[in-house]
Amino acid sequence: MKGLITKDIFMIAKYFKLYFLMDVIFIAVAFFSPDSSSFLMIPVLLSGIIPITLLAYDERSHWTEYSGALPYSKAQIVSAKYLIGLLLQAVMCAVLFTVLLITGAHYGHFDPTGSAVTVLVMFVIALLFPAVCLPFCFAFGTEKGRIVYMLMIGAVTAAVILLNRANAPDDIAAQDLAVTNIPPIFLAIITVIYALSWLASIAICNKKETGKV
Numbered sequence: 001m002k003g004l005i006t007k008d009i010f011m012i013a014k015y016f017k018l019y020f021l022m023d024v025i026f027i028a029v030a031f032f033s034p035d036s037s038s039f040l041m042i043p044v045l046l047s048g049i050i051p052i053t054l055l056a057y058d059e060r061s062h063w064t065e066y067s068g069a070l071p072y073s074k075a076q077i078v079s080a081k082y083l084i085g086l087l088l089q090a091v092m093c094a095v096l097f098t099v100l101l102i103t104g105a106h107y108g109h110f111d112p113t114g115s116a117v118t119v120l121v122m123f124v125i126a127l128l129f130p131a132v133c134l135p136f137c138f139a140f141g142t143e144k145g146r147i148v149y150m151l152m153i154g155a156v157t158a159a160v161i162l163l164n165r166a167n168a169p170d171d172i173a174a175q176d177l178a179v180t181n182i183p184p185i186f187l188a189i190i191t192v193i194y195a196l197s198w199l200a201s202i203a204i205c206n207k208k209e210t211g212k213v
Contacts, residue, residue, distance in 0.1 A: 004072065004080035005087075008054050012088075015057065019046055023092070027099055031106075040096045044122045047092045048129040051085040055134075056142035074205040078138065082198045085130050093119045124187045128152070131190070131197035138201045138208075 023043040030039040058064050067077055100115035129152050137145030 001072075001076050001080060001083075004076060005084055008080060008084045011054055011057060012050060012084075016050060016053070019050065022046060027095070030099055031103060040099060041122055041125075044089065044092055044096065044126045045129060047088045048085065048126045050088055051081040051130050052133055052137055052142055052145055054084065055081060055137050055145075059142055075202045078201045078205055079198070081134060082130070082194075082201075085127075089123055089126055093123045096122065121187065124190050127194045128190045131194040135197055135200045135204060138204045 023046060026039050026042045058067075064077075097115055097119045100118060101110065101112060104110045104115060132152065133145040133148050136148055
């Protein structure tokens with residue numbers, strides 16, 4: 001498992017410079033915007049697509065076939081993608097938490113607790129994307145999964161912006177926290193969906209290996 005995650009980290013460092021450049025741009029824009037949560041949500045969502053793109057590189061290089069000769073189970077191969085996704089999201093959210101603290105101090109609404117809640121909500125929402133797309137990718141290939149992902153990014157980004165405007169049109173401090181108006185039950189459901197998606201992807205790969213899919 002450690003070797004699989006290390007492989008993905010090396011691939012991220014080599015092939016994903018454009019993703020990180022886009023993250024830097026959105027984070028920089030957030031520094032100059034009082035409504036920073038809308039811009040900071042996008043880097044979190046972009047980080048969520050990386051496991052899908054990693055899987056696409058694996059398919060293109062025929063790693064998925066080669067890995068069958070290595071001492072890794074299908075559960076380990078699938079789990080590596082879910083774990084690398086969690087790791088990337090955690091790192092990105094730590095960066096965004098720092099950005100929220102700085103912008104909050106600059107605009108006069110410094111609130112570490114509120115910023116932590118905002119980032120936590122972003123983290124959980126972002127889990128929905130790989131949770132929905134990865135089973136499609138493992139079952140039908142990454143191209144179809146990536147289309148689903150991009151559609152979801154557009155829909156959720158629009159929803160977050162509309163939520164901010166509807167709940168806090170004039171209050172800058174409230175704008176940064178408007179994303180936290182999502183009911184906790186929905187966040188719990190997303191977490192469960194992520195776990196079920198993980199198990200479903202393992203089941204899909206095991207069935208493909210036995211020729212049942």
